[in-house]
Amino acid sequence: MKVLRLLPLSAAIAMALAGTARAEGLLELYEAARAHDATWQGAKAQYDANIARAAQARAGILPQAGLSAGLTRSNYENDTPPPAVADRSFTTQQATLSASQPLWRPANWATWRQGQRQAQGAQFQLVAASQDLIIRVSQAYFDVLAAQDTLAFVRAQKTAVAEQLASARRNFEVGTSTITDSREAQARYDLVLAQEIAADNDLRVKRLALDTLVGKTNTQPNPVASPLSVPPPQPADPEAWVAASEAANPAVQQARTAVEIAELETTKAKAGHQPTVDLTASYNLTRNVGGTAGSALETRPRNGNIGVALNLPLFSGFATQNRIRETLSLQERARSDLEATRRNVAQAVRTAYFGVVSGQGQVRALEAAEASSQSALDANRLGYQVGVRINIDVLNAQSQLFQTKRDLAQARYNVLLGHLRLRQANGTLQPEDLDRLNTLLGR
Numbered sequence: 001m002k003v004l005r006l007l008p009l010s011a012a013i014a015m016a017l018a019g020t021a022r023a024e025g026l027l028e029l030y031e032a033a034r035a036h037d038a039t040w041q042g043a044k045a046q047y048d049a050n051i052a053r054a055a056q057a058r059a060g061i062l063p064q065a066g067l068s069a070g071l072t073r074s075n076y077e078n079d080t081p082p083p084a085v086a087d088r089s090f091t092t093q094q095a096t097l098s099a100s101q102p103l104w105r106p107a108n109w110a111t112w113r114q115g116q117r118q119a120q121g122a123q124f125q126l127v128a129a130s131q132d133l134i135i136r137v138s139q140a141y142f143d144v145l146a147a148q149d150t151l152a153f154v155r156a157q158k159t160a161v162a163e164q165l166a167s168a169r170r171n172f173e174v175g176t177s178t179i180t181d182s183r184e185a186q187a188r189y190d191l192v193l194a195q196e197i198a199a200d201n202d203l204r205v206k207r208l209a210l211d212t213l214v215g216k217t218n219t220q221p222n223p224v225a226s227p228l229s230v231p232p233p234q235p236a237d238p239e240a241w242v243a244a245s246e247a248a249n250p251a252v253q254q255a256r257t258a259v260e261i262a263e264l265e266t267t268k269a270k271a272g273h274q275p276t277v278d279l280t281a282s283y284n285l286t287r288n289v290g291g292t293a294g295s296a297l298e299t300r301p302r303n304g305n306i307g308v309a310l311n312l313p314l315f316s317g318f319a320t321q322n323r324i325r326e327t328l329s330l331q332e333r334a335r336s337d338l339e340a341t342r343r344n345v346a347q348a349v350r351t352a353y354f355g356v357v358s359g360q361g362q363v364r365a366l367e368a369a370e371a372s373s374q375s376a377l378d379a380n381r382l383g384y385q386v387g388v389r390i391n392i393d394v395l396n397a398q399s400q401l402f403q404t405k406r407d408l409a410q411a412r413y414n415v416l417l418g419h420l421r422l423r424q425a426n427g428t429l430q431p432e433d434l435d436r437l438n439t440l441l442g443r
Contacts, residue, residue: 023222026434029214030137036215037136043129050122057115060108065099090290098282103308105278106271110264117264121257124250131250131429138420138434140210141221142413147203148223149409154199157402158192161395165189168391181391188395225440230415232360233422238353241426242346249345249427255338262334266327272313272320281306345425352422359415366408373401416440 034040072092102108165185171177210219233241246252284303313320377397383389416437423429 023220025222025438026138026141027431027438029141029210029216029219029221030134030431030434032214032216033133033137037133037213040129040133043126047122047126047129050125051119054115054119054122057111057118060105061102061112063099063101065097067095067097069093069095090288093287093289094284096282096284098280100281100309101279103277103279105276106274107268110267110271114261114264114268117257117261121254121261124254124257127427128250128254130431131424131427134429134431134434135417135420135424137213138417138437140206140213142417143206144203144210144219144221145224146410146413147199147206150406151196151199151203153402153406153409154192154196157398158189158196160398161185161189161192164391164394164398177391184392184395188399222438224412224416228412228440230360230363230412230419230440233353233356233419238350241353241422242349244428245345245349245426246342249425251341252338252345252427255334255341259331259334259338262327262331266324266331269320269323269327272316272323275310275312277311278309279306280309345427348425349422352418352425356415356418356422359411359418363408363411363415366404366411369404370401370408373397373404377401 168181168185288299380397
């Protein structure tokens with residue numbers, strides 16, 4: 001009696017592809033995606049733009065300097081009788097260098113602090129984009145492995161059904177079975193052929209998606225090591241993961257930064273009631289070529305001054321008061337958005353945590369189901385040989401076994417990806433997690 005056994009997970013496809021492509025790990029493919037993925041490149045460009053925009057806020061507390069120059073040609077006509085100044089034309093050349101330094105401008109300092117918070121917010125956005133790239137690469141990576149497993153299982157099932165079809169035909173020829181057994185086996189074989197075509201196309205599509213993401217061709221992920229042992233989430237408490245998200249999750253950090261920016265906006269609005277003080281200085285040089293309207297002599301007067309300018313707002317038509325009310329409302333909205341973000345993140349963390357725990361339980365159940373399905377198939381094969389089982393019983397047992405194997409492979413990948421999604425949910429996902437995950441993959 002021939003007993004149906006399969007190679008370890010993904011090994012059949014990996015062996016077939018050996019020599020045609022070098023297997024690559026998750027971290028290696030992630031680094032390739034960072035250099036190629038358009039979404040990540042766009043996020044990086046947006047980060048650079050946000051940093052440059054935030055730096056512009058510093059200009060309000062730094063000195064300002066300017067240089068102005070002018071050239072004027074004048075024609076003077078005098079109708080007064082002599083000895084008055086005669087008619088003539090003259091040129092005036094003028095240059096002024098001016099500078100100012102804010103001494104007391106509360107609104108400018110608040111704007112500068114807002115720029116610092118905006119730079120922090122840009123960093124949080126980049127972290128979120130990086131974590132999203134990790135998940136997208138991992139999803140595409142495991143999609144390829146799952147598609148490889150499905151194709152390997154379908155081909156193994158095709159081989160097993162072909163053997164069962166040949167056995168049914170032989171038994172029919174010697175008169176120990178009916179034509180029904182052969183037709184049932186033939187129908188199942190035709191169905192498996194259709195499944196093989198679909199699985200082969202699905203693998204091609206999944207591989208193309210991974211290639212597009214990482215900018216390579218014929219990418220071959222490392223197969224999952226067998227047997228696979230994935231540890232449970234540590235710490236084994238969902239509330240500990242939720243607590244960590246308060247300080248680590250980029251969405252929460254960005255919402256908290258938005259509250260600080262809104263508070264500084266209120267500070268700016270209140271500054272509308274306060275005076276401003278600036279230190280000013282200027283130096284003016286004028287050259288009168290051909291004299292002036294009052295003299296025919298060429299002159300070069302110079303003028304320099306330095307001082308302090310005070311500006312005290314008295315009344316602005318209630319614009320400042322209304323602006324303060326507006327910013328206070330926006331500040332309250334920012335606090336509400338922060339609380340909503342915290343709740344959403346906490347819910348996402350708990351969902352991801354229980355998803356991993358449930359997935360590990362599902363893996364254990366499917367491992368037991370796989371062993372039971374294998375035993376059921378062996379028993380049905382033996383029963384078919386001794387005449388207590390019919391051909392359809394064996395075919396159904398084969399289908400159940402391969403479906404269980406396919407579900408088990410997918411469940412294992414879901415658990416691995418679930419660990420990464422849990423860390424993304426609470427904001428602690430880093431590229432180093434991919435390196436640790438590589439220890440579970442064949443390298």
